[in-house]
Amino acid sequence: MTKLEISRGAGRGAAGLLMLLVACAAARAGEPPAKVALTGGRIIPVVGEEIAKGTLLIEHGKITAIGEKVELPHDAMEVDVSGKVLMPGLINAHDWQGLDVPNENADVAPYLDVYDAIDPSRLFFENSLRDGVTAIHIIQANNCVIGGVTRVVRPIGLDVDEMTIKPRVGIKMSTTPKGGFDRMLQMAMLRETFLELGDYLERLAEQRYEEEQKKAKKDVDVGPAEARKLGKELVRPEDYDDMHANLVELTGGRLDAWIYAGAAMDVGPAIKIAKDNGLLDRCVLVLGPDSFKAVAELKAAGRPVVLDSTLDFRERDALTGELAETFVPKVIHDAGLTFALLPNPDASLAERYQTYQAARCVREGIPRAKALEAITLNPAKMLGLGDAMGSLEAGKTANITVYSGDPLDFNSWVELVYIDGILAYDRAKDVRIRRLFQPPGADEKPDEKKEGAKDEKAPAADETKPGDKPKEESKPEVDAPAPPKPEEKTPPGEDEKKDKPKEQDRTSRGDRDGGNRKKDATRSGGGSDA
């Protein structure tokens, strides 16, 4: 497993110890180590060539250098990731799972913001982190006409503000009818919303003109049309009411349009509504299973698309009943469109992983680089974060997922996840996984646990070795030596993230759950004893 080595400079003894102390102190204070070097791993930067064995340097939460040979600053903490694979943290382009309820009742509700509905304690976030996702676009689900404002968050943090990466990304819309609606009503309502916005802005301008005239103690001496024209410049941002403020942001270019087109026939209207309201260059189309049939229209529009998580579309012939299957990403890729792949929360195990979705694309003939982009760089670009994340490049945020093997190999684990240069996840200390792989009853007593661990050969010897790092963990479960795989040597963990508040929260939550399980295990164990 990851072997943490503090950089061995010239003055190894006292200086090293001093630095260790400094590092510990920093860790205790909740500050991440300023400089971390991940060395010896295979680096898949997504942009640019793969590096078979290279070093990635993180300084103050940003990637500052990447290459086969990187000169490390003397104060960088070196983490040996030999044999592992480094990837940009995955980005989930479209998910409502972080919300308490996926949809709002109101059909036209641009006044909403997912900020109010994100629940940081959702298991979803923990799972996302475990799967190597470092940024999630939280957006309301597809059952709407016009939805609320969306947000990009990290899967860690105690509250929404702490989690937030980008607060206001876009507004959700749908040309596929909301439940109980039909397309005539859906489209009429969409058109009405934007027409009404125009009407509202005119009236507001008139009102503002009259107000200003009144303030200046002047008579309103022009007709309504003239007043509307004159009042346009007088409208201040705070004048917009809640119903319209976000729509003004949308049409004004400060919010993007995320339009759901759940069927092929909804693609054309989605593009048209975007075009008619000047949103075409700022819209992302979220597709349904058969929307790919409108690939000609999609190609003409040239906008990025988010694909439905069910990648293969099956259809029976109306006359013969023969089953035909289409692999949707291939059609989209062949049309030259930028696309993002989503995890499928409802599917069986495999499709929940974006890496699996990407692997399927490779299997179906999409170049590997394109498939990897679909879970990293493409969603980053769609979210306006293309300069900040989505690839491993100097200057980008240090969101890094470290895999035990090739990311598209289903046998690979996510070993480590760095978010903003901070170690946010370490599989060796993943409480849930540890419980999952522990023999039943092994966690009843710490003593027994140790014994159980001793049965596993290699790590026992290793962990008794004091190691070359200080022991300053306070969490008992972090100390517990229970590596997921016996052959992996797991010295007790990375120190630098131990006392991060987020991490604490996560592990303490894990502890809570672990506690519950412990009780269950005890109960069941008692039963078996009896």
Next chain:
Amino acid sequence: MLSRAMLSTCALAALAVCSAGAGEQGKGGSLVIKAARVMPVVEGQPWVIERGVVVIRDGVIQAVGREGEVPLPPDLPVVEYRDETVMPGLVAASSDLAGSHAGDEAVAGAYRAVDAFDRYGDFRTTLAGGVTTVYVDPGRHRLVAGVGAVVRLGGSADSRVLREEGELTVNFVESVYGPPRDVEYIFPASSDVAIEPGKRQRPDSRLGQLPGLREALESSLNPAADAKFNYAMMTLGQRLRANAPIRLRADRAVDLAQAVDFLRSRKGGILVSAGEVNAVAGPLAEAKLPLVYEVSLPTRRPSGNLGVNPEVFEQDIQALAAVPQVPLALSVGAGMGLSELHLAAAAAQRAGLSEERIIQGVTRTAAEVLGVGDRVGSLAPGRDADLIVLTGSLLDSRSHVRRAYVRGEVAFEPPGSESLVVRAGTIWVSPARQIEDGEVLVENGRIQATGRSVPRPPYARVIDAGRDAVVTPGWIDALGHLGLRGDAGGAPPDVKLSKAIGAADVTDRRVALSGVTTVALSPYRGGGATGAQMSAIKSDGATREQRVVRDTAALWFDVRDLDPDAAREQLKGRLEAGKKYLETWQKYDKDLKEWEEKRKAGQATETKPAVTEQTSKTAEEDPLTGTWQGTVSGGPIPSPETGKLAVKLTGNQVEARVVEPPVPMDHKIVGTFDGKTITGRIEIDTQGNGFPEFDATIDKPDHMTGTIRFMGITVNLEGERIEKKAPEFKVTKSKTRGKDGRPLPPKVDEALEPLKMLMEKKIPAVVSVSAHTQIDMVLKLFVEEYQLPLTLAHAEEAFIHAGRLAEKQVGVILPPVVVRIQKYLPYVQGDDLSRRGVSVAFQSDAEDGARSLRDVGVFAVERGMSADAVLAAFTCDAAKLLKLEDRVGSLEPGRDGDLVIFDGPPLDAGTRVQRVIINGREVE
């Protein structure tokens, strides 16, 4: 120079863009369609163009006319429909394809039916009914429901919408009464702003519908200055100001009167009705208002007691028939699917509407009423190539759509259907049964039905050959060599000629097109007394499976050149061999049956091998074991031959090997010894001619005499024991039982298999004979002695035994020469024999010479044979003689779908073979 290069680059780029665009946008197809009939439905054009042509380029019709009168562009592919009618795709002038919108407003101009139309939808089930263009209604549940659209049901997505925003739909029907309350949702909800109960909307009843409409139209045109934003009314006002026409639906006389008045006051519009229009026919005609009339036939199930009133439909149509100036479009109403439009239209005939007005009402007039008459609904240059290919007249309910084209591209074609219906003035089933104006249904390669009218499965192809046409079963060449490609050699009895047959080639197809669909295939030579297998094959087919009727159809012996007595011996030898072979199999079958019964009964089936090892006490006491010196002589052997044999007796089983001279092949002499006589056989490879058999008697100690018989040859055998020591070869005892006591099958002998089939009476023996003595011998041997199915071939002197032949039901395959001179007089054997009750068949004794068989038949008729007898000889009798009557030779259900369509009496010299169908597929 540079600029030119740039120019050409630009041009290339533009071209690339264009072609890429064409691929996506669906430019439309380019082709020439030829059809038996074309109905252009264009004013001033003939109603039906026989042998018509439609030229289509890029999805647009370029020319329509009679074949030969329209220049055909050489670059376009030609699609020919020899039996079908081509007409404009049907236009359904009303539909609820989009459903009803879910909005609450009683009066709204905002809803567009086009929004609910799936441009990517698969409408092939509707296209299968011939409907290519449809008016989509936004709903009939609100007073003003929105605007309709005119769409196509096929073609590329971007070309499907013909009219995005059509007329404003107004409904004067009961379903609009009592609309939901109009609730205004307040945002943000607060204590300051009261949430008011929804406003009631008009109309509550018939009384309110017209005033409600007038009020709504008025207020939408003149909104109050301070009125709140109201999208529904705003769009309504916009549409009215843009002079959007009104499409008004009314089904009751009282509503219709209001509707007509209203439309007249607006000086135009379209009236839609599903009944009682007879009440307003007069005013309608006066105002020349177009009418979309919805026909509701209770086709799916009988209507209820208080359901639609069929009399109203007839009254309406009668009234409309009387006012030809009313542009009338027909559509389907409640309870009918869009794909039944042609049925609804045909029903209007009952009430006396003319065929022209009906067809126009679902094509040109309907398109004009919908405002797309310049695009679809008729076949004229400049119109879109939206057309359908029908198996017959549109108003014939049995007709169905073979293809639907939208913009020159196939939008519907039936899924691989193997069904074919052939119609003709005469269906010649057999000499005893002919059907006037009958039909034959062929499905999956087999005849399913024959009769005056047969079922027409969906998507079936229909060939209407016409009143003069005669359909007969496919003809049979009873002895031919098609496909042997001049290989005039013989064939040993284990060879199946069908193995040499592959996919049909030009030569085969030429034979097929002459009407000969089945050939009983024999080798040129090699029948002899040994026999050769005959196969039955079809003259057309893409694979061997399709072509082979029967691998072994008959066993052919040719004894024309043999002396009757010698021939008898040889034939008898063969028949005996076959009989023995059959018996071993029958024994096996019996044993197996017994074993199975035993096993079923739960009895022990494991039998220990019978101990026959009763080895004699001493070799001296054994009269056989030892080395023998044998001599064979006589028969065809020029001088006696001697050799040494090692013989071993085990129980009563004798086994022996030839020791000297060395025998170069595997051999085994086996037999049984009853104390005095050995009978057995010499098991050597005889290329499938069976094993030589022998018997020998110990006439004195250490001496035996006997005979060896093989293929009718007999040689003498004499042997003397020269040593009594037991020989050293290993006695192999063939196993007859499997592990669990199951009897093991005997060895299959391919050469004897056909004989076995003959013995089982599964196939006939075809024996070529010439002299009456040979006929007599063959009759005696095959029929009287062995009771085998027999057919004579050639048999020039058959007339001598005609009585016997008729009595024994032995048929004759006539020699290829039809008319001979006999005793200075012409003699037609076929006529003579058939008149005397002997079934006859014709043979070509040639390969593709079979294609002139019909002329031979014509000549036979000319020489006096009855046409029916000749036809029977070519079909059912030939099939009977070859025991193929379960497959070919008849048009009765269950037989292969082999049909020949003649344009007149089949055996008239002037009659042409129109078409040939083999296994349900037309021979091209």
